[in-house]
Amino acid sequence: MIRFEEVTKIYPGGQQALNRVNFHLQPGEMAFLTGHSGAGKSTLLKLIAMMERPTSGQVFINGHNLNKITKKQVPFARRDIGMIFQNHRLLMDRSVFNNVALPLIIEGYHLSDIKRRVAAALDKVGLLAKINNMPNTLSGGELQRVGIARAIVNKPPLLLADEPTGNLDPHLSMEILKVFEDLNSVGVAVMIATHDLGLIARMKYHTFTLRQGQMIHDGLSSSDLRESEFEPVI
Amino acid sequence: MSLLFNQRKSPGANSANPGHRLVMYFIRHLQQALASIGELWRMPISSLLTMAVLGVSLALPTTLHLLMKNGQQLRSGWDSAAEITLFMEEGVSESQTQKVLRRIGLYEQVNKVTYVGADDALEEFKTLSGFGDALSYLDKNPLPSVILVIPTTQYSSPEGARELLEKLQQQPEIAFGKLDVTWLEKLSAIVNLLDDAALALGILLLLAVALVIANTIRLSILNRREEIEVLKLVGATNNFIRRPFLYTGIWYGLIGGLIAWVCVSLILWWVEGTLLDLASQLGSELTLSGLSFSEFLILIALSSGLGWLGAYGSVMRHVYEIEPENQL
Ligand SMILES: Nc1ncnc2c1ncn2[C@@H]1O[C@H](COP(=O)(O)OP(=O)(O)OP(=O)(O)O)[C@@H](O)[C@H]1O
Numbered sequence: 001m002i003r004f005e006e007v008t009k010i011y012p013g014g015q016q017a018l019n020r021v022n023f024h025l026q027p028g029e030m031a032f033l034t035g036h037s038g039a040g041k042s043t044l045l046k047l048i049a050m051m052e053r054p055t056s057g058q059v060f061i062n063g064h065n066l067n068k069i070t071k072k073q074v075p076f077a078r079r080d081i082g083m084i085f086q087n088h089r090l091l092m093d094r095s096v097f098n099n100v101a102l103p104l105i106i107e108g109y110h111l112s113d114i115k116r117r118v119a120a121a122l123d124k125v126g127l128l129a130k131i132n133n134m135p136n137t138l139s140g141g142e143l144q145r146v147g148i149a150r151a152i153v154n155k156p157p158l159l160l161a162d163e164p165t166g167n168l169d170p171h172l173s174m175e176i177l178k179v180f181e182d183l184n185s186v187g188v189a190v191m192i193a194t195h196d197l198g199l200i201a202r203m204k205y206h207t208f209t210l211r212q213g214q215m216i217h218d219g220l221s222s223s224d225l226r227e228s229e230f231e232p233v234i
Numbered sequence: 235m236s237l238l239f240n241q242r243k244s245p246g247a248n249s250a251n252p253g254h255r256l257v258m259y260f261i262r263h264l265q266q267a268l269a270s271i272g273e274l275w276r277m278p279i280s281s282l283l284t285m286a287v288l289g290v291s292l293a294l295p296t297t298l299h300l301l302m303k304n305g306q307q308l309r310s311g312w313d314s315a316a317e318i319t320l321f322m323e324e325g326v327s328e329s330q331t332q333k334v335l336r337r338i339g340l341y342e343q344v345n346k347v348t349y350v351g352a353d354d355a356l357e358e359f360k361t362l363s364g365f366g367d368a369l370s371y372l373d374k375n376p377l378p379s380v381i382l383v384i385p386t387t388q389y390s391s392p393e394g395a396r397e398l399l400e401k402l403q404q405q406p407e408i409a410f411g412k413l414d415v416t417w418l419e420k421l422s423a424i425v426n427l428l429d430d431a432a433l434a435l436g437i438l439l440l441l442a443v444a445l446v447i448a449n450t451i452r453l454s455i456l457n458r459r460e461e462i463e464v465l466k467l468v469g470a471t472n473n474f475i476r477r478p479f480l481y482t483g484i485w486y487g488l489i490g491g492l493i494a495w496v497c498v499s500l501i502l503w504w505v506e507g508t509l510l511d512l513a514s515q516l517g518s519e520l521t522l523s524g525l526s527f528s529e530f531l532i533l534i535a536l537s538s539g540l541g542w543l544g545a546y547g548s549v550m551r552h553v554y555e556i557e558p559e560n561q562l
């Protein structure tokens with residue numbers, strides 16, 4: 001589904017965020033991306049979402065080389081990728097319905113289809129009752145789930161989440177993870193970047209670990225991870 | 235169509251035949267046009283203030299245009315007022331006079347020839363001046379016989395009339411001729427200058443309208459930066475994002491144009507009252523012509539066009555450069 005080949009990213013300031021990274025996420029796989037702060041997790045996800053371009057190396061999604069995607073094609077490619085953000089990035093002056101409907105409006109769906117799909121997406125995250133609320137009347141966990149509903153409303157085959165549980169207590173975090181697991185069980189590939197080792201520890205999911213921009217661990221479980229690997233190496 | 239996953243079905247857009255899709259395209263544009271009115275309505279005071287500024291800026295060139303138009307009508311009246319007065323030599327006989335009149339009447343530059351004999355002139359003077367009795371003490375008519383020549387419109391410009399005058403003065407029976415065109419020339423030069431100034435001023439004001447709209451749209455783009463970033467993140471194209479801003483620009487221009495029309499109509503109504511007074515005092519007929527329907531349409535089209543242009547400039551600069559970054 002996602003393949004990185006010798007990907008290096010150096011930001012304009014000269015900061016090297018990724019260093020010759022190789023990995024492969026299988027179709028329909030759910031995986032975690034971990035590493036210390038500044039290890040390059042967000043950068044890796046941004047390269048997949050074409051918010052940044054690699055300095056060298058290649059990124060493939062479903063066999064398509066992203067280097068070959070032109071600027072004009074980027075919006076269309078993004079419609080195949082659902083993205084979830086730590087700070088949810090909802091529009092606070094629009095209702096839950098209008099926020100979740102955004103990707104469908106952009107793609108020109110009929111209003112009847114939009115209503116049906118928004119309701120289905122909100123139902124999946126357990127927020128159908130709040131469909132007409134304004135975002136500022138929702139809790140942090142609920143906002144995060146509205147963000148997930150927006151990401152899945154047009155049924156993308158790939159979901160990227162950057163610290164989706166960053167602001168949430170363990171109980172809420174588990175709830176969010178359940179939503180991802182449900183989605184994954186119907187065939188959606190999911191990649192979640194997180195600091196939250198406790199969250200991963202209980203799961204047997206594919207885990208990628210970055211340190212200083214290098215992929216240092218690519219294995220099935222997190223049990224063999226040591227805390228020390230999360231310390232930045234100076 | 236899905237770009238990365240070709241097995242993925244794309245949405246409702248390709249659900250129907252091309253005709254239906256075209257209809258949907260227009261419906262969607264209409265929806266966005268209406269939605270952008272709603273956007274203006276969200277901040278009614280500041281939107282109305284901007285529109286008022288636009289209306290006043292557009293009212294000025296429109297008023298100037300009306301001034302120029304009415305001025306031109308007045309001037310075409312003056313042109314035909316160009317009249318050459320020829321004073322006859324003393325002692326020219328009746329038959330010679332008739333010959334001269336006939337000769338002048340045959341000139342292709344001449345529209346109308348009128349003879350005012352010395353006796354007629356004296357009669358006219360008596361009745362008009364009120365010196366009737368006093369004049370009867372004169373033993374000899376002091377007034378000369380004159381021929382009034384009205385040139386064809388082609389020769390009624392100051393230069394043309396002067397040329398004709400030169401020719402007429404060659405006649406032996408004519409003592410001299412008079413053409414009072416210097417004031418006309420001066421006035422004409424002043425009016426031409428005013429026309430040019432009005433045109434330049436008008437262009438500047440139209441430019442101001444486009445700039446005001448460009449700046450308003452720029453601010454609203456920057457105000458909605460977060461929204462634009464989110465739209466880009468969920469796959470909106472630049473075309474999609476810029477459309478409501480272009481519509482907003484058009485609405486600003488259109489409503490500004492309507493406000494300008496109302497302003498000009500009010501000015502016209504106000505001035506017309508004063509003008510009627512003046513006309514009745516001068517005993518002449520003065521009418522103002524307002525905006526014709528086609529001129530009204532031109533005003534609205536021009537203002538909407540300027541709105542679109544201003545918005546387009548801002549959109550090209552700002553919508554395209556906003557990119558979602560930092561926190562994924
Ligand atoms: N836009 C940018 N310009 C310059 N340097 C950047 C930029 N974004 C990130 N970096 C640098 O690249 C490195 C990797 O950043 P990245 O955001 O990928 O880390 P991260 O693993 O997501 O960290 P965190 O867990 O704190 O979110 C960091 O050293 C960061 O300072």
Ligand SMILES: [Mg+2]
Nearest residue numbers: 041042043162
């Ligand atoms: Mg990060």
